[in-house]
Each structure stands twice: as structure tokens, then as C-alpha cells.
Amino acid sequence: MVSEQRTRHERLPSEPIPSGMLYVLFALLAPALTLADPDPTLAPMAGLIERYRADLGSVSRFHDTPMSIQDLERAEAFNQGWLDRLDSVDFQTLDVDNRADYLLLREHLRFEVDQAEYELAQLAEIEPLAPFTKPLVAMLSAHRRMEPIEPRDAAETLSNLAPRIAEATEALAKADTERDRVLARRAAIKLDRLAWSLRRWYNFYSGYDPMFSWWCEKPYDACATALRKHSEKLRETVAGITASEDPVIGDPVGRDVLLRMLQHEMIAYSPEELIEIAEREYAWCLEQMLQASREIGFGDDWKAALEHVRDQHVEPGEQPSMIAEMAHEAVEFLEARDLITVPEIAKQTWRMSMMSPERQKVSPYFLGGETIIVSYPTAGMEHDDKLASMRGNNRHFSRAVVHHELIPGHHLQRFMLDRYRTHRNLFYTPFWIEGWALYWEMHLWDLDFANGPEDRIGMLFWRMHRCARIIFSLRFHLGEITAAEAVDYLVENVGHMRRNATAEVRRSVNGDYPPLYQAAYMLGGLQIRAMREEMVVNGDMTDRQFHDAILRHGCIPIEMLRLILRDEPIERDYTPAWRFAGELPGS
Numbered sequence: 001m002v003s004e005q006r007t008r009h010e011r012l013p014s015e016p017i018p019s020g021m022l023y024v025l026f027a028l029l030a031p032a033l034t035l036a037d038p039d040p041t042l043a044p045m046a047g048l049i050e051r052y053r054a055d056l057g058s059v060s061r062f063h064d065t066p067m068s069i070q071d072l073e074r075a076e077a078f079n080q081g082w083l084d085r086l087d088s089v090d091f092q093t094l095d096v097d098n099r100a101d102y103l104l105l106r107e108h109l110r111f112e113v114d115q116a117e118y119e120l121a122q123l124a125e126i127e128p129l130a131p132f133t134k135p136l137v138a139m140l141s142a143h144r145r146m147e148p149i150e151p152r153d154a155a156e157t158l159s160n161l162a163p164r165i166a167e168a169t170e171a172l173a174k175a176d177t178e179r180d181r182v183l184a185r186r187a188a189i190k191l192d193r194l195a196w197s198l199r200r201w202y203n204f205y206s207g208y209d210p211m212f213s214w215w216c217e218k219p220y221d222a223c224a225t226a227l228r229k230h231s232e233k234l235r236e237t238v239a240g241i242t243a244s245e246d247p248v249i250g251d252p253v254g255r256d257v258l259l260r261m262l263q264h265e266m267i268a269y270s271p272e273e274l275i276e277i278a279e280r281e282y283a284w285c286l287e288q289m290l291q292a293s294r295e296i297g298f299g300d301d302w303k304a305a306l307e308h309v310r311d312q313h314v315e316p317g318e319q320p321s322m323i324a325e326m327a328h329e330a331v332e333f334l335e336a337r338d339l340i341t342v343p344e345i346a347k348q349t350w351r352m353s354m355m356s357p358e359r360q361k362v363s364p365y366f367l368g369g370e371t372i373i374v375s376y377p378t379a380g381m382e383h384d385d386k387l388a389s390m391r392g393n394n395r396h397f398s399r400a401v402v403h404h405e406l407i408p409g410h411h412l413q414r415f416m417l418d419r420y421r422t423h424r425n426l427f428y429t430p431f432w433i434e435g436w437a438l439y440w441e442m443h444l445w446d447l448d449f450a451n452g453p454e455d456r457i458g459m460l461f462w463r464m465h466r467c468a469r470i471i472f473s474l475r476f477h478l479g480e481i482t483a484a485e486a487v488d489y490l491v492e493n494v495g496h497m498r499r500n501a502t503a504e505v506r507r508s509v510n511g512d513y514p515p516l517y518q519a520a521y522m523l524g525g526l527q528i529r530a531m532r533e534e535m536v537v538n539g540d541m542t543d544r545q546f547h548d549a550i551l552r553h554g555c556i557p558i559e560m561l562r563l564i565l566r567d568e569p570i571e572r573d574y575t576p577a578w579r580f581a582g583e584l585p586g587s
Helices: 002-007 019-034 044-062 069-086 096-129 134-144 151-171 178-205 210-238 255-264 271-295 302-310 319-336 344-348 383-392 395-405 410-417 422-427 430-446 453-477 483-494 498-509 517-537 543-552 558-565
Strands: 351-354 371-374
Touching: 044 069, 044 096, 044 422, 069 096, 069 134, 096 178, 096 255, 096 422, 096 558, 134 151, 134 178, 151 210, 178 210, 255 271, 255 453, 271 302, 271 453, 271 517, 302 395, 302 453, 319 351, 319 371, 319 395, 344 410, 383 498, 395 410, 395 430, 395 453, 410 430, 410 543, 430 453, 430 517, 430 558, 453 483, 453 498, 453 517, 483 498, 517 543, 517 558, 543 558
Parallel strands: 351 371
Antiparallel strands: none
């Protein structure tokens, strides 16, 4: 795919070196750019990783032109250069911690090389929808290299482009298939980013260079207007996204990409096996939900019981106080049972903000970290949206997950990530981030954190939701269901209100999150749960030792974390093999 892209890359006056030569040149320069000695005050691999992170930041900030084939090729060459450098490390002299870092860095680099290839293929797919971008990309790249600009030539490029873009816009037609809509939306997003970069380029010169302003003001306006109209037609006419109609349009990646991502996350199950695990967990949740429903008088009509729980929300203005009360309650519960170390500064420094109505369209429930972002209706929202927000963030749903967002969840995680093995932040994985927070939802269930059946229903709603996320997100990316069918699945099997189900599916499939992100909650939680069974229940670690160790070893794939905590031999050719959920029928 890379070679095909290079043959289509136009050579322009502002870009005198052919693309292929630049690729080779950058590949040769990559070692010289990145292989200076790492910080000698750090452990061997930690120093190397920190040096890579710093170089990566410099390179990625510089090569940031949207829709640039050359920038993707440079990213590929950069990471390949680091892979070559890594081959020179004497693996046999490393201890367990450094061997883990070696394998993590190697997999990160391999994945980044593959990702550059994947992104090149994605660009090739949308080129017929935006066949005019190469001169703009070349002009923006030349500016990034601070090559001298000739205002008259720039004006001519812009002036010639405006009618080319208008001609391409005229040729656009309403989508015939769902795939056409997917590609149109992807192209519109890319073009919006390109238009933003073009605006930044124009503002750099306009007013500061009188000749540039004299030559380029009108041609730039015409070109920017043409770009905007093309993006609008892609989005509205082709994809069908308008002010009154906002369909959920995802971008399924396919089974091969899912398998590569699972390998990257050190998950030794296929997508189909993960769906089977989720269905097994869902069956347990449904049994518990029916039991709780019976306890409060709704029999087997668990959806009616869910509606009863939704009605138990606080009045407008009272949500922040309720969240704060629940946050302190969770910390007291943890400390009374000596489950984990909670530093005083972590307890004292979390904050709260309110989520905008616009963001609630894709995040109907609150989010967290050092700042917990409260999702609750504002005075200006439509009546039905107000009710949906209040009922979706009721007392029992909220109590089930405040600790997920704050302590011991995301706030405590990020607090510790800033203080221990910080070089491992490079290996960010949602299986550790979200898996840890979800693990605590399951563990607190086991410790009878719930105050009665309504609380249990609140906890089970989220747990069923995490199971459903695995099922609908993987099936969507496998091409087995559509986004609309995913919404229906959440409404029917989890009891979501349709507004909130739509928002959940939208953020799961529209590309804002990686394809495995939604599956990572439950699967990561099951991984940590299986580790605890090995090391605490059947081992000699205390809960506090176990939980503290997880936070102090950083954000890494959980299978690698398990090897470190078990002090197992780690060989250079290690392949993920842990079946944390056991063997499955037919596997």
C-alpha cells in the first residue's frame, strides 16, 4: 500500500525532493536523530523509553500535516529506526522489569509501523472523494520546513484549486451504501482538519508579509470556501448528517485489524471468543438482576425495576453534593478494610466540573479523573433531554460508579501514574485504565458495597452495559451488525433509554475511541480479577499489597503486569498465552 501511495504523490515546485527519496533520507537520518545516549540516571530500558518518548514528541509535533502521505512514511521510518536500535540491546543482561520494558517497547514500535500502513490505506480509500488535496498538503509541509514562500506562486496554487474543488463537489452524489456514508464522513473529518491547518498557514503570513496579503487574500478565501462547501456536501448529502438528522455512522475496521490490536494488547483470545466470554458474564448479570427485581416487587420484569430505580434522582442543583458525598463514602469503605493505599494529597485534590449539553450527546453519563465531569441537565435543554439526563444519572446508577471515576478508579490511577515508572505511560492501554476501574465495580459487589436491591440494580446496570459493549462493539467492527442495530441491542438487553443508547454507540464506533476501547472495561476487569484469585486468594499477597503493586507498575498490558508480579521468566520471543477467562467450549 505504501508503494502505491508514493506513485500517486505529485511532485510540486514547493517540494523539490521526490517522496521516495525523502522516505529513504528520513530512514537514514532516523537513527542519527534518535540514538543519542539515554539518561544514565534511569534504569537501562526506562532511559531508552524516555528518550524515544521525547524524540517521538518532537517528530510528531513537526510532521503534523493532515492527509500527508510523507508524514505517515516518516512516522513509519522513525519507528523502524528505533526497532533497529532495539536489536542492539543485550536482552540477556536485563532483569525482569527491564525485560518487560524491552518487550513493551518492541511491540509498541511494531504496532506504530503497522498503524502507519493502516492509515495510509485509509487515506487511499477516501482519495476519490477528495482528489485535490496534494497541492495543499505540499504547501503546508513546505511551510513546516520553513522553506521561503513565493506569494504569487502560492496565490496561483490556491486560485487553481478553488475550481478543482468545486468541480469535485459537483460530482458528489448521495451515498448508495453504508460504506459510502462511512467514507464520506471520514473524508469530511480529514478535510476539516486540513482546512484548519490551511487557516493556520494563512494567518502565519497574512498581515506580516504585505506581498502575501496582496496576492493571497482573495485566492485563499475562495479556496477555503470551496473546501468548506465540499466538506459540508460530503457530510450532509453523501453521509446524510444534517442539523435535523444525525445518524450514527461508524467506521468498522474488520477482523484482521481487530486481531492485530488484540495481539498488541496481549490478549490471547479471538474476537469471537471474547464475545462468548461477554455473553457468559451477561447471563450471570441477568440472573442477579432478576433476583433484585423480585426483591423490590417487580417479579421478572427487570426493566420495570430499572425504571423504578431511574426515578430516584435528586432535584436540579443537588447532583454535585450527592457526588461528593458518594466519593467520600467510597474512600471510607476502602480504608476501613485496608484494601489500598490512598495518599492524602489524592484524597484532597480531586475537582468537579459540569458537562455541557453538547458533550452530553456523546457522553450521557459523567466522566472522571482528577476532575469528575458531572452529566446533568441544564435549564436550556429540551424537556425530554432534561428528564433523560436526570433519570440516567440517578442516585443508584451514580453510587455504582463514582468510585470508578475517582478513588480507587481513574483519579487515583492517574495520581499514581504521575509518580511511579512514568516511562510506562507510553504504553497506555484501556485494558489497564478502564479494566482497573471496572475491576473495582466487581470487587465492591463481592464486598457487599451495595445498600439494598436498588443499589444492586444500579451496579448491575453498568455491569450488563460493560458486557454489552464487548458484544456490540466487536460485532460492529466484525461487520456483523450496524450502528443502528447496536443501539437496539443496548435498549433491549441493557435497558438503556434510546437517547443514551444512541450516545453510547456513537462514541463507541465513530472513531473517537480505538476499536477495542469499549471491550477493554470488562475484559481488563476480568484479567485483574483472575490475577487477584492467583495472588491473593490462592497466594500470599494481601489485598493492599496487590492493589498497590498494580498502580506502581504503570499502565501496561495486564498479561505483562502478571508476569512481573509473579516474577516469571520473560524471554525475548515471548508470545501472549494467558487464558484469563478459562477455556471456552469449542476452543
